Amino acid sequence: MTQITLPRPDDWHLHLRDGAMLRAVAPETARHFGRAIIMPNLVPPVVTGDQAAAYRDRIMSALPEGSGFTPLMTLYLTETTDPDDLAKAHADGIIHAVKLYPAGATTNSASGVRDFDKVRPLLERMAEIGCPLCVHGEVVDADVDIFDREAVFIDRVLDPLRRATPDLRVVMEHITTAQGADYAREGGDALGATITTHHLVINRNAILVGGIKPHYYCLPVAKREEHRLALRKAATSGDPSFFLGTDSAPHLDPLKENACGCAGCFTATNTLSILAEVFEQDGALDKLQAFASLNGPRFYGLPVSEQTVTLTKGDPVEYPKKIDTEDGPVTVFDPMMPLHWRVD
Numbered sequence: 001m002t003q004i005t006l007p008r009p010d011d012w013h014l015h016l017r018d019g020a021m022l023r024a025v026a027p028e029t030a031r032h033f034g035r036a037i038i039m040p041n042l043v044p045p046v047v048t049g050d051q052a053a054a055y056r057d058r059i060m061s062a063l064p065e066g067s068g069f070t071p072l073m074t075l076y077l078t079e080t081t082d083p084d085d086l087a088k089a090h091a092d093g094i095i096h097a098v099k100l101y102p103a104g105a106t107t108n109s110a111s112g113v114r115d116f117d118k119v120r121p122l123l124e125r126m127a128e129i130g131c132p133l134c135v136h137g138e139v140v141d142a143d144v145d146i147f148d149r150e151a152v153f154i155d156r157v158l159d160p161l162r163r164a165t166p167d168l169r170v171v172m173e174h175i176t177t178a179q180g181a182d183y184a185r186e187g188g189d190a191l192g193a194t195i196t197t198h199h200l201v202i203n204r205n206a207i208l209v210g211g212i213k214p215h216y217y218c219l220p221v222a223k224r225e226e227h228r229l230a231l232r233k234a235a236t237s238g239d240p241s242f243f244l245g246t247d248s249a250p251h252l253d254p255l256k257e258n259a260c261g262c263a264g265c266f267t268a269t270n271t272l273s274i275l276a277e278v279f280e281q282d283g284a285l286d287k288l289q290a291f292a293s294l295n296g297p298r299f300y301g302l303p304v305s306e307q308t309v310t311l312t313k314g315d316p317v318e319y320p321k322k323i324d325t326e327d328g329p330v331t332v333f334d335p336m337m338p339l340h341w342r343v344d
């Protein structure tokens, strides 16, 4: 096969930031994708319906003319989120999901949830109105090794939470482990999982072998090779539980190449070419559309795109190594392999 055509894909987990960064990265996603679930971890976070609507307007202003891209907004869940405001924003179509960050788990998560009992009534309300919960699934306990934090979260937090509120629709965001993939696969129709492009490509060696490589550091941190292979199997299976959420998370280079470097891989620019390469390597090009274009809308109850994108195989495609913002450069994720699939 040298050419494939898919319904225009969507990104079910994306960081667009704000200001100069937003203006630089929004066109990178809009070039190939039709919609994206937009993460609310700005500073300060997007916690009310009005803030989500205002952020959506700023995103629309940052898009190139006629891009046809639709941002799907989320609220950042706090222990003091107003359930009526949340329900209204959902009913009005301003938000499509709510994001749960355990406090301290990742970038700008300080306003997240410390005591999960405090958000139980909010979760009940979300189950009632059919608003999905997107979960950053890592415990933050100092005594839990960072490589075990996802698996421990499933046992200690996610499974009890889902048993207590069985009708809540939940997305396990950016799963990185075999345990995460197994749990999502067994979880029935109310549970989905996003998988990033970079976690299909790198294991933890990419971060640590031959020197410390900050552009491969993200959260949840990449795990051992056996977990990467489990994610590849899940993504390329076509199973509707799994869909693309790139977690493309731009940070300025000086903030990555730093004694305390920020977490995040910026993959918006070359994601589709990387995915085509990965799915071809696994003999699963025919499953790429399920992962990138069909399973996400199905979970979120949205129509599949009526537009298409075509990928053509040929000589390796060159992508820029960095993109420029008015505040400085952002490094594009380097998949450490040639990419033969060009997005037409």
Ligand code: DOR
Pocket (backbone or CB within 6 Å): 015, 041, 106, 107, 136, 217, 218, 219, 220, 247, 249, 250, 263, 264, 265
């Ligand atoms: O690597 C990450 N970067 N993981 C997250 O959960 C947050 C994100 C960011 O906002 O930079």
Ligand code: ZN
Pocket (backbone or CB within 6 Å): 013, 015, 039, 247, 249
């Ligand atoms: Zn994220």
